[in-house]
Amino acid sequence: MSIGDNWDHRLLSCLSRRCRKPGCNLVVDVPKDSSAIIDGDKYKSEYGYEQALCDYLVFLLGSALSASAVEMKGGRSPDVSHAVKQIQNGARLIDEIVSESVAVAFFPVLVHAGLPSMEVRILRKPVNKINFRGKDRYIVPHRSGSRLSSIFSSALSAA
DSSP, X not given: OOTXXXXXXXXXXXXXSXXXXXXXXXXXXXXXXXXXXXXXXXXXXXXXXXXXXXXXXXXXXXXXXXXXXXXXXXXXXXXXXXHHHHHHHHHHHHHHHSOTTXXXXXXXXXXXXXXXXXXXXXXXXXXXXXXXTTEEEOOEEEETTOBHHHHHHHHHHHO
């Protein structure tokens, strides 16, 4: 079994092999056969999705399925409040894509080129937690250039 076996052709057309936006990127160093990256912009275009949506939905199949809603902010003063909305909608979309019968280790991620301490405090407010399948989770910030494998590894060890 691999990720995306039951996905329709429209969803498959939204796949990407990289996570890169202007001024911000993630190093994709996970095996292609056990991962899938859905580009949020492609998804919005393909499905006519009009709500704010994170940049990427990342799935990794290891001993269990892990998924992340990833928002990329390349500027020096990112709008964290907007990123929260984008990531929350990404979490909802992951819940729709993955059958309820499948357990998912989920974690929300904000990749940034620089995050002022005031914005970090905003992320730490309980009201900005991301809800996924009834559990609230804090958004975890990571610097641009981080390795995807490290992000998944640290998130799974903290869970």
